[in-house]
Amino acid sequence: MYPRAFHYHRATSLSEAVSMLTDLGEEARLLAGGQSLIPLMKLRLASPAHLVDLNFIPGLEYVREQGNELRVGALTRHAQIEESAEAARVPIVHDCASGIADIQVRNRGTLGGSLAEADPTGDWAPVLLVLGTEVVCQGPDGERTVKLEDFLVDAFVTTLAPNELVKEVRITQPPKKSGGAYIAAKRSAPVYASASVAVQLAMEDSSVCREAGIALGAVGLTAIRAREAEKVLNGKSVDSRAIEEAAEAAMRAADPQSDMRGSAEYKRVLVRALVKRALEAALRRSRGEPVEVSHLYA
């Protein structure tokens, strides 16, 4: 399957990419890792007249610790994050990076591309929402920094202007005595998640939670912050009853569609199960226990 013909433009710097986008107008699309865009073009669900290839721009692939932030260049591949020692210190980030699709896709797909695409089933949004994340965007007038919750507007819609692009992602490192976990349930490695859950707990001590972050993926038009479920845990002891209640509340926050990945009812039940599992893993990690968490294949 060949995509429709398009004009290819190779950017060698971010500012060149921005001016290409400005000159070409709305018929242009950015090509980062291409793991979503190229399949869409092959199916002719997308037929951009112009592609601006970002892959030859140097210096946008990095994971760095700066202050209390993890700064990740927009063109950093999921596999590079998976391999990064800096990212491994935030276990939920490693959970996510190491489980996206399969190794071939992780070797190409980029963090910036994934966030800019804003696919409701994307893995990064729920994870980065519970950590506190800012997106650095570059446009013709320079840079602006926007909180991830403001950056994501709707399914496949962000606040990016047509001539803006993602330059860097800044992830707030969780405080000490924190634990997080991300679990996506999929039918097999290469497919999108049926539902996913990100949990991050900042603890007072080994059992009382100071602040909980819970976000759900693939069960709404964007990642959903399960605020009621968080309230169940904030300031409380995270015991089995609280976990049960939080999972019930998260299930009510989910707004899934029935599709080939399962019925809406199934996905709600799946969310409940995933929240329980992720909370238990996050709690153990907050106590310093090494817990391996990975994506689940049905």
Place this chain on the structure above:
Amino acid sequence: MPDQVQMVPITVTVNGQRHSLSVEPRMLLVSFLREALGLTGTHIGCDTTYCGACTVLLNGRSVKSCTVFAVQADQGEVRTVEGLAGESSLHPIQQAFLENHGLQCGYCTPGFLMSAVQLLEKNKDPDEKAIRKGIAGNTCRCTGYQNIFKAVRAAAASMRGR
């Protein structure tokens, strides 16, 4: 839609050999390998980024070559299944697939071999979980994976022993 066909000159090193050609931007890397270079060992299975039959190494990392444009491989190095065997001997991974009955119809095999190469270049002694994860992006409809798994484990042992 563009009025005239744009052709982009690219230079790609494939299995150690440099090739300079002009390609249409929409040409996929898998078509470039198969049609422009005649390297038909890389197969097109699903063509939807699912099955992994088209897996090759691009700059040392495995990719699904049905989901990369050939222009993106410009100035890059590609390794395909044709680049595995030596003059007179199979690559240890190929030998292990042969000995462990890791293939039946063989259609998916080149992709599995390249995924195994990627895995074993990064991890010389992968445990069962790491092997299963390493080949999770490849689909086989014949063997049910057990023999493929055994072959990758045997290849790892044989490569460590060399």
